[in-house]
Amino acid sequence: MPEQSEESARERILGAAEELFAEAGFDATPTSRIAERAGVPKGLVHYYFKRKPDLLEALVERLPDERIATEQVVVAGDIAESLHRLVDDLDRKLDASAVLSHLLWREADTHPAVLEALQVRFDRIVAQIREVMVAAVPGCVERADVDSAAFLLASALSYRHSVARHDDDAPLGMRRELDFLAGALAAGPMV
Amino acid sequence: MPEQSEESARERILGAAEELFAEAGFDATPTSRIAERAGVPKGLVHYYFKRKPDLLEALVERLPDERIATEQVVVAGDIAESLHRLVDDLDRKLDASAVLSHLLWREADTHPAVLEALQVRFDRIVAQIREVMVAAVPGCVERADVDSAAFLLASALSYRHSVARHDDDAPLGMRRELDFLAGALAAGPMV
Amino acid sequence: MPEQSEESARERILGAAEELFAEAGFDATPTSRIAERAGVPKGLVHYYFKRKPDLLEALVERLPDERIATEQVVVAGDIAESLHRLVDDLDRKLDASAVLSHLLWREADTHPAVLEALQVRFDRIVAQIREVMVAAVPGCVERADVDSAAFLLASALSYRHSVARHDDDAPLGMRRELDFLAGALAAGPMV
Amino acid sequence: MPEQSEESARERILGAAEELFAEAGFDATPTSRIAERAGVPKGLVHYYFKRKPDLLEALVERLPDERIATEQVVVAGDIAESLHRLVDDLDRKLDASAVLSHLLWREADTHPAVLEALQVRFDRIVAQIREVMVAAVPGCVERADVDSAAFLLASALSYRHSVARHDDDAPLGMRRELDFLAGALAAGPMV
DNA sequence: CATGAATGAGATTTCATTCAT
DNA sequence: CATGAATGAAATCTCATTCAT
Numbered sequence: 001m002p003e004q005s006e007e008s009a010r011e012r013i014l015g016a017a018e019e020l021f022a023e024a025g026f027d028a029t030p031t032s033r034i035a036e037r038a039g040v041p042k043g044l045v046h047y048y049f050k051r052k053p054d055l056l057e058a059l060v061e062r063l064p065d066e067r068i069a070t071e072q073v074v075v076a077g078d079i080a081e082s083l084h085r086l087v088d089d090l091d092r093k094l095d096a097s098a099v100l101s102h103l104l105w106r107e108a109d110t111h112p113a114v115l116e117a118l119q120v121r122f123d124r125i126v127a128q129i130r131e132v133m134v135a136a137v138p139g140c141v142e143r144a145d146v147d148s149a150a151f152l153l154a155s156a157l158s159y160r161h162s163v164a165r166h167d168d169d170a171p172l173g174m175r176r177e178l179d180f181l182a183g184a185l186a187a188g189p190m191v
Numbered sequence: 192m193p194e195q196s197e198e199s200a201r202e203r204i205l206g207a208a209e210e211l212f213a214e215a216g217f218d219a220t221p222t223s224r225i226a227e228r229a230g231v232p233k234g235l236v237h238y239y240f241k242r243k244p245d246l247l248e249a250l251v252e253r254l255p256d257e258r259i260a261t262e263q264v265v266v267a268g269d270i271a272e273s274l275h276r277l278v279d280d281l282d283r284k285l286d287a288s289a290v291l292s293h294l295l296w297r298e299a300d301t302h303p304a305v306l307e308a309l310q311v312r313f314d315r316i317v318a319q320i321r322e323v324m325v326a327a328v329p330g331c332v333e334r335a336d337v338d339s340a341a342f343l344l345a346s347a348l349s350y351r352h353s354v355a356r357h358d359d360d361a362p363l364g365m366r367r368e369l370d371f372l373a374g375a376l377a378a379g380p381m382v
Numbered sequence: 383m384p385e386q387s388e389e390s391a392r393e394r395i396l397g398a399a400e401e402l403f404a405e406a407g408f409d410a411t412p413t414s415r416i417a418e419r420a421g422v423p424k425g426l427v428h429y430y431f432k433r434k435p436d437l438l439e440a441l442v443e444r445l446p447d448e449r450i451a452t453e454q455v456v457v458a459g460d461i462a463e464s465l466h467r468l469v470d471d472l473d474r475k476l477d478a479s480a481v482l483s484h485l486l487w488r489e490a491d492t493h494p495a496v497l498e499a500l501q502v503r504f505d506r507i508v509a510q511i512r513e514v515m516v517a518a519v520p521g522c523v524e525r526a527d528v529d530s531a532a533f534l535l536a537s538a539l540s541y542r543h544s545v546a547r548h549d550d551d552a553p554l555g556m557r558r559e560l561d562f563l564a565g566a567l568a569a570g571p572m573v
Numbered sequence: 574m575p576e577q578s579e580e581s582a583r584e585r586i587l588g589a590a591e592e593l594f595a596e597a598g599f600d601a602t603p604t605s606r607i608a609e610r611a612g613v614p615k616g617l618v619h620y621y622f623k624r625k626p627d628l629l630e631a632l633v634e635r636l637p638d639e640r641i642a643t644e645q646v647v648v649a650g651d652i653a654e655s656l657h658r659l660v661d662d663l664d665r666k667l668d669a670s671a672v673l674s675h676l677l678w679r680e681a682d683t684h685p686a687v688l689e690a691l692q693v694r695f696d697r698i699v700a701q702i703r704e705v706m707v708a709a710v711p712g713c714v715e716r717a718d719v720d721s722a723a724f725l726l727a728s729a730l731s732y733r734h735s736v737a738r739h740d741d742d743a744p745l746g747m748r749r750e751l752d753f754l755a756g757a758l759a760a761g762p763m764v
Numbered sequence: 765c766a767t768g769a770a771t772g773a774g775a776t777t778t779c780a781t782t783c784a785t
Numbered sequence: 786c787a788t789g790a791a792t793g794a795a796a797t798c799t800c801a802t803t804c805a806t
Contacts, residue, residue, distance in 0.1 A: 009770085025301055027218030030796060041771050046798060048769095106297060110215055148371035156346040180339035184375030200787095221779060234788045237781065391766095406683055409600030412800060425767045428802065488679060492598055530753035537729040562721035566757030582791085603775060614792050619777060621790095 010048045012038040014062065017055045022103040026056065026111075056107060060117045063104075064097055068128060074135045080182035082136035086129065087157065087174060094161045101161055126154045137185060149181045201239050203229040205253065208246045213294040217247060217302075247298060251308045254295075255288055259319060265326045271373035273327035277320065278348070278365060285352045292352055317345045324376060332376060340372045392430050394420040396444065399437045404485040408438060408493075438489060442499045445486070446479055450510060456517045462564035464518035468511065469539065469556060476543045483543055508536045519567060531563045583621045585611040587635065590628045595676040599629065599684075629680060633690045636677075637670055641701060647708045653755035655709035659702065660730065660747060667734045674734055699727045706758060714758060722754045 007015070016038035020029040031052055035042045049055045073085035094101060108115040129150040134141070156177065198206070207229035211220040222243055226233045240246045264276035285292060299306040320341040325332070347365065389397070398420035402411040413434055417424045431437045455467035476483060490497040511532040516523070538556065580588070589611035593602040604625055608615045622628045646658035667674060681688040702723040707714070729750065 025216070025218060027216055028301065031798085032796075043771055043773090043799090044769080047771090050798085052797070106300065109293075109297065110219065144367055145371050145374075148368045152343045152347055152368055152372075155350045156343055159346045159350045176335055177339045177343055180336055180343075180375065183336075184371065184378070187375070187378045222781090223779070232788050234783095234790095235786095238787065241781090243780065407598070407600060409598060410683065413802090414800070423767050425769095425804095426765095429766065432802090434801065484682075488682065491679065492601065526749055527753050527756075530750040534725045534729055534750055534754075537732045538725055541728045541732045558717055559721045559725055562718055562725075562757065565718075566753065566760070569757070569760045604777090605775075616777095616779090616792055616794090617790080620792090623777085625776070 009038070009040050009044060013040060013045055013048060014055070014058055018059055018100055018103065021056075021059075021107070022099040026052075026103070026107050053111060056104075056111055057113050059100060060104065060114055063100065063117060063121070064093065067124070068093070070128070070131045070135055074132055076136065079133065079136045079185055080179050082132050083129075083153070083178045083182055084175070086132045087153075087178060090125065090128075090157060094157075098161060122154065122158055125157065126150050129153050133185060141185060145185060149185055153177075153181060200229070200231050200235060204231060204236055204239060205246070205249055209250055209291055209294065212247075212250075212298070213290040217243075217294075217298050222246075244302065247295075247302055248304055250291060251295065251305055253288075254291065254308060254312070255284065258315070259284070261319070261322045261326055265323055267327065270324065270327045270376055271370050273323050274320075274344070274369045274373055275366070277323045278344075278369060281316065281319075281348060285348075289352065313345065313349055316348065317341050320344050328376060336376060340376055344368075344372060391420070391422050391426060395422060395427055395430060396437070396440055400441055400482055400485065403438070403441075403489070404481040408434075408485075408489050435493065438493055439495055441482060442486065442496055444479075445482065445499060445503070446475065449506070450475070452510070452513045452517055456514055458518065461515065461518045461567055462561050464514050465511075465535070465560045465564055466557070468514045469535075469560060472507065472510075472539060476539075480543065504536065504540055507539065508532050511535050515567060523567060527567060531567055535559075535563060582611070582613050582617060586613060586618055586621060587628070587631055591632055591673055591676065594629075594632075594680075595672040599625075599676070599680050604628075626684060629677075629684055630686050632673060633677065633687055635670075636673065636690060636694070637666065640697070641666070643701070643704050643708055647705055649709065652706065652709045652758055653752050655705050656702075656726070656751045656755055657748070659705045660726075660751060663698065663701075663730060667730075671734060695727065695731055698730065699723050702726050710758060718758060722758055726750070726754060 013034060016034045017029070020034055020037060023029075031045050032042050034055075035045045038045075045055075049058065068086065068089045073082055073089060075081045075085070104114050104118055108118050130146055133146050133150060137146075156174065160174075204225060207225045208220070211225055211228060214220075222236045223233050225246075226236045229236075236246075240249065259277065259280045264273055264280060266272045266276070295305050295309060299309050321337055324337050324341060328337075347368065395416060398416045399411070402416055402419060405411075413427045414424050416437075417427045420427075427437075431440065450468065450471045455464055455471060457463045457467070486496050486500060490500050512528055515528050515532060519528075538559065586607060589607045590602075593607055593610060596602075604618050605615050607628075608618045611618075618628075622631065641659065641662045646655055646662060648654045648658070677687050677691055681691050703719055706719050706723060710719075729747065733747075
C-alpha cells in the first residue's frame with residue numbers, strides 16, 4: 001500500500017537515491033536511507049533494483065537529452081549574443097539535472113556505464129558549441145580556432161557544472177568569457 | 192619488523208592509501224586493504240592514523256606546492272610561448288601528483304578540508320596564469336580579457352587533471368588552445 | 383494463462399521443484415526460482431502450495447510404488463538369475479524416480495514425513511529381496527543367511543541410488559556381487 | 574577476551590558448526606546461531622571463516638584418518654573373527670566422527686570438496702576390508718569374491734553410518750552379516 | 765482464479781576500531 | 786612500539802509470504 005502514490009514507488013526511490021548520492025556519494029549512502037527518504041520499506045528498493053549499482057544505471061538513463069536547436073539560438077553575425085543564448089539554454093538544461101550530473105561525475109571512476117554516458121555528453125556539448133559558432137560567424141573562420149574556442153568553453157561549462165559547483169558565490173554567468181571568445185573569433189585568423 | 196624498510200612504514204601506508212583511494216574511492220577502500228598493499232600489519236594503520244579520515248588529511252598535507260617562478264617561463268613579448276612553458280611546467284607538477292589530485296577531487300564533496308585545499312589550489316593557478324599573461328604582453332591589455340583567458344585556461348587545465356583524465360587517448364598538450372588564447376590577447380582590446 | 387499448457391501448471395511446478403531441490407537442496411532453492419523454471423508467475427507457486435514444505439510433501443506423494451511381482455522374476459532353482467532380474471527391475475523403477483529419491487534422502491533429516499517414507503521404502507525392498515531368495519532357493523536355507531544377504535544387497539542398492547550416485551563411472555550393474563551372494567546361499571548352511 | 578578459553582575460539586566455532594550443521598543442515602543453520610552456541614560474537618565467525626562454506630571445508634580437514642593396522646585385527650585363519658575386529662574398530666572410529674560424517678554426506682551434493690573427501694574415504698574402507706580378508710583367508714581365494722564381499726560390506730557400513738543412522742533401534746553390530754560373508758569366502762571358489 | 769507489487773524478518777558479510785600482549 | 790585477535794554496528798541482499806486487484 002503505497003503511502004504517497006502520486007509518484008510511483010519506483011520513481012520515488014530513484015529520486016531519493018539521486019538526492020542522497022549527490023549529498024554524500026554512492027558508497028556513503030546506505031540503501032536503507034534511500035528507502036527511508038522515499039517512504040518505502042527497505043525490501044522494495046531491492047525489489048526494483050537487485051544490486052545497488054543498478055540504481056546508478058537507472059539514474060544514468062534518466063539523464064535528459066540537453067540538445068538544443070541551433071537555429072533557435074543563433075543570431076546571424078553576432079557571435080557573442082549567439083553564445084550567450086546557447087550558454088543560457090545549456091545552463092538551464094544542465095541545472096535542471098545538476099544534482100544528477102554532479103553525482104555522476106563523482107562515480108564515473110568506478111562505474112564504467114556512468115563514465116561512458118558522461119563522455120558522450122561532453123562530446124555532444126562541444127559539437128553543439130562548434131555548430132553555433134560556425135553558424136554565427138559571418139565570413140569564413142579558421143576551423144582550428146573554432147575547435148579551440150569550443151573546447152575551452154565546453155571545459156569551463158562542464159567544470160562549473162560538475163566540479164566547481166561547490167563555489168556557491170561564483171556568478172553563474174560567463175558573460176565576460178563569452179565576449180572574449182566571441183571577440184577572438186571575430187578578429188579573424190590570427191597570424 | 193618492516194619488510195621493505197627503505198621507506199618508513201608510515202610512508203608506505205600513505206602511498207598505498209593514495210593509490211587505493213584513487214582506484215576505488217575513499218569509502219570503498221577498507222583500511223585492511225591499505226595495510227595489505229603497504230605490506231604492514233593491520234593494526235599499524237590505526238596506530239599511525241587513529242581514524243580513517245586522518246589518512247585523507249595527511250594526504251592533503253602531502254600536496255606539493257606547484258608554484259612556478261613567473262620569470263622562468265615568461266618570454267617577453269611572446270604570449271604563446273610563455274603560456275606553453277607555463278602549461279608544460281604546470282602539467283609536469285600536476286602530473287607528479289595526478290593520482291592524489293584526482294582522489295582529492297573525488298572526496299571534496301564530503302571532506303571540507305579537502306574542498307578547501309582544492310579551491311586554494313585553483314585560485315593559485317588562475318593567479319599564476321594571469322601573472323604570466325600580464326608579464327608577457329608587451330603593451331597594455333584589457334584586464335578583463337586577461338581575467339577571462341586565465342579563467343578559461345585554468346578551467347581547462349583543472350578539468351583535464353581532475354575529471355577528464357579517463358580519456359586516455361586525448362593528447363595532453365593544449366597547443367592549439369594556447370595559440371588561440373595568445374592570439375586573442377595579442378589582438379588587443381576587442382571592440 | 384499458462385504458456386506450455388500441456389501439463390497443468392501445478393504439475394510443472396512440482397517438476398521444477400523436484401529438479402531444483404535435487405540440484406541445490408530444499409533450503410537453497412527459492413520458490414521464485416521454482417516459478418521461473420516452471421514458467422509460471424511467482425504468486426502461483428504459493429497459490430497451489432501455501433507453505434514451501436507443502437511442496438516436499440506433495441513430492442513424497444508422487445513416489446511411485448516400486449513393488450515387483452515376485453513370480454515374474456524368480457527362475458526356480460537359479461538364485462543368481464533370479465537376483466539379476468530382480469535387481470534389473472528395481473534399478474529401472476528406482477532410476478525412473480532417481481532425482482526424487484535422492485532429494486528425499488537429502489531432506490530426510492529435517493522433514494519427518496520424508497524420513498518415514500524412506501524407511502518404509504527400504505523395508506519394502508529388503509522384504510522383496512528376501513521373498514525372491516526364498517522362492518528361488520531349491521531346498522531349505524538358513525533363514526539367518528537369507529536375512530543377511532537381503533540386508534547386504536538392499537544396503538548396496540540403496541547406497542548406490544541415494545548416496546553414491548555421484549560416482550558416474552561406476553558400473554550400474556552388480557553382477558559380481560549378485561553371483562557371489564547367490565553362490566553363498568546355494569552353498570547351504572555354513573558351519 | 575575469550576570466555577571459555579580452554580579450547581581456542583576457532584575450535585569452539587568449528588565444534589558448534591559441526592553440531593548445528595548435523596542437526597539442521599548447512600543451509601538451515603545461520604552463522605549467527607553458530608556464534609551463539611560457540612559463545613563468541615558474530616563477527617568472530619567471519620574473522621576466522623571468511624565465507625560460510627569455508628566452515629565446511631575446515632570440517633572436512635578435521636576428518637580423522639580411520640586407518641587401522643591390518644595386522645592388529647587379523648586372526649590368521651579366522652575370517653569371521655578378523656572381520657568382527659575390523660568392523661568393531663571401524664565402527665568406533667566412524668562413531669567418533671559420526672555427526673561429522675553424516676553432515677558431510679548431506680552436503681556432498683553441493684560442495685565438491687566434501688564429495689571428494691567422502692569418495693576417498695569410501696575407497697579407503699573398501700581397500701582395508703579387502704586387505705583383512707586376504708590376510709585372514711588361509712589358502713588362496715578368488716579375487717573377485719573378495720572384491721564383491723568387500724564392496725558389499727563397505728556399502729553396508731557406509732550406509733549405516735551416513736544414511737541409516739536415523740533408525741535408532743537398529744543394532745549397531747552386523748554379526749550375522751559378517752558370519753555370512755566369512756562363510757561364503759571360506760567355502761572357496763563358487764562354481 | 766491468477767498475479768506481481770509489496771513487506772519485513774533475517775541472513776551473510778564487511779569493516780573501523782579497540783586492546784591485551 | 787607493534788600486532789592481530791576480537792568486537793559489534795551496520796550494510797547489502799534474499800526470500801517466504803501476503804494481498805489488492
